[in-house]
Amino acid sequence: xxxxxxxxxxxxxxxxxxxxxxxxxxxxxxxxxxTEAAAVKPGYPVxxxxxxxxxTFEKEPSRVVVMNGASVAEVSTLLALGLGDRIVxxxxxxxxxxxxxxxxxxxxxxxxxxxxxxxxxxPREAMLGLRPDLVLSVTTYGFDQKNxxxxxxxxxxxxxxxxxxxxxxxxxxxxxxxxxxxxxxxDMGKIFNVSxxxxxxxAASQKSIAxxxxxxxxxxxxxxxxxxxxxSMGGNDFSSVVAHGIINDILAKAxxxxxxxxxxxxxxxxxxxxxxxxxxxxxxxxxxxxxxNPAAYAKKLLKExxxxxxxxxxxYVTLSDSMYLGPSNDLAVRKVxxxxxxxxx
Numbered sequence: 001x002x003x004x005x006x007x008x009x010x011x012x013x014x015x016x017x018x019x020x021x022x023x024x025x026x027x028x029x030x031x032x033x034x035t036e037a038a039a040v041k042p043g044y045p046v047x048x049x050x051x052x053x054x055x056t057f058e059k060e061p062s063r064v065v066v067m068n069g070a071s072v073a074e075v076s077t078l079l080a081l082g083l084g085d086r087i088v089x090x091x092x093x094x095x096x097x098x099x100x101x102x103x104x105x106x107x108x109x110x111x112x113x114x115x116x117x118x119x120x121x122x123p124r125e126a127m128l129g130l131r132p133d134l135v136l137s138v139t140t141y142g143f144d145q146k147n148x149x150x151x152x153x154x155x156x157x158x159x160x161x162x163x164x165x166x167x168x169x170x171x172x173x174x175x176x177x178x179x180x181x182x183x184x185x186x187d188m189g190k191i192f193n194v195s196x197x198x199x200x201x202x203a204a205s206q207k208s209i210a211x212x213x214x215x216x217x218x219x220x221x222x223x224x225x226x227x228x229x230x231x232s233m234g235g236n237d238f239s240s241v242v243a244h245g246i247i248n249d250i251l252a253k254a255x256x257x258x259x260x261x262x263x264x265x266x267x268x269x270x271x272x273x274x275x276x277x278x279x280x281x282x283x284x285x286x287x288x289x290x291x292x293n294p295a296a297y298a299k300k301l302l303k304e305x306x307x308x309x310x311x312x313x314x315x316y317v318t319l320s321d322s323m324y325l326g327p328s329n330d331l332a333v334r335k336v337x338x339x340x341x342x343x344x345x
Contacts, residue, residue: 043193050187051140051169053152055161060192061134065112066090068121069138070289072097072106073165073325077184079105080327081197088112089130091121095290098322098331117148124150132160134191139168163187165325174244174267178209178253178329181246185327201327208330209253212337215344216255222282222340223259224251225310226323229286229297234270241276242287243269247323254336255344256283281308283340284316287323294318315339 046057064083066075068091075092076099078084084105089112097103114126121142127135127150135155137143143152143162152162166180167173182202189198226247228240242248243264251258259281263269284301288294295318302311310316317339322332338345 041193043195046190046193048163048187048190050162051164055163057161057191060086061161062086063088063130063132064134064136065122065127065130065132066092067135067137067142068092068116068119069142071138071165071324071326072321073181073184074136074138075106075109076102076321076326076328077188080201081185081188081192081194083188083192083194084109086192088132089114089122091116093290094288094320095292096288096320097328098320098335099328102321102328119147121149123148124154128154128158131158134161134163136163136165137168138165139171139173140164141171161191163191167325172267173246173325174265176246176325177249178205178246181205181325181327181329184325205327205330209333212330212333213253213255216337216341219255219341219344221255221257222315223280224256224283224285224336224340225259225276225279225281226251226285226287228289229291229294229318231289233268236270237273238271238276239268241269241271243267246325246329247285250323250329250332250336253333254340256336256340277305277307281305281310282315284308284310285323285336285339286316286318288318288320294320 041059044057044059048055064078064086066087066089072092072094075087075090078087079102087109090106090109091111093106095103112130114122117123141147142149145151155162166183167176185198185202189195226242227238231240233239241260243258243260243266245267248258248261259279260269260271263271263275284298286294286298291297298316298318302308302314302316305311317335319332319335322328
């Protein structure tokens with residue numbers, strides 16, 4: 001599968017989340033005061049600083065729109081917190097997941113029947129027509145007027161909060177770590193007054209990752225190539241190779257290292273076939289993005305580069321949403337560690 005440039009650009013800038021906006025007409029406040037007082041729940045109002053913008057929530061959102069951004073972090077986080085019924089339009093989906101039932105649950109969510117723009121996302125008029133009270137975007141790209149999207153200010157004017165996910169403020173996911181996944185969970189927990197659920201998920205993930213990291217401590221760190229299957233995002237043969245970001249944190253926790261970390265300063269490296277061939281790759285991770293058979297792509301690569309230690313030992317694993325920002329990074333850490341250090345398990 002190859003993606004057109006807008007979608008590819010969105011993917012390359014993805015891996016982030018959060019949003020907010022609020023409003024109640026000042027003219028209506030006096031007449032609504034008694035009603036609001038009766039409806040106010042413990043835990044509100046809640047305020048968050050999001051990309052330098054203060055977002056205040058007077059109550060839990062009930063009409064949430066999840067923008068695409070080539071991510072599933074936001075929708076998966078809401079589902080993990082039991083908040084799927086708050087979503088009126090979701091544009092995220094990978095078609096597969098390491099979490100049983102997650103992909104099917106995402107597919108069942110309403111889409112809002114929106115006609116998407118060239119970046120496969122919700123244009124301004126359609127967004128306002130959905131009457132959201134919270135809009136989630138992976139990065140600030142989803143609130144940029146020049147991209148045809150509703151701005152955070154325009155959303156605020158119609159009473160909608162907005163949220164940009166962690167590391168999305170400057171559209172640079174190259175510095176992202178697993179801690180950002182916890183921050184996303186924590187922020188959504190605050191916004192929806194389910195912080196207890198969020199903290200339980202975070203604690204369970206931390207415990208699982210710590211147990212895996214302990215098993216592989218002191219082991220030699222194999223050099224791993226991480227890339228997307230059948231995806232072109234640049235001019236070279238290998239333009240979807242991951243160089244930086246949350247994936248490197250996952251590799252480190254699993255007892256590995258990125259074979260191409262020094263090949264680029266950005267999230268993705270755009271590499272020639274010669275560069276890839278000249279690198280000792282001990283293990284291969286293929287990330288599937290709506291690809292029904294990533295294993296076939298992995299096997300093709302191992303056949304193409306028989307000199308790799310990974311090819312000689314047939315060392316590869318295919319993953320999808322757990323390698324991204326989101327609530328399931330512990331599953332990726334465990335799967336990768338078992339591939340890299342089978343004797344430790």
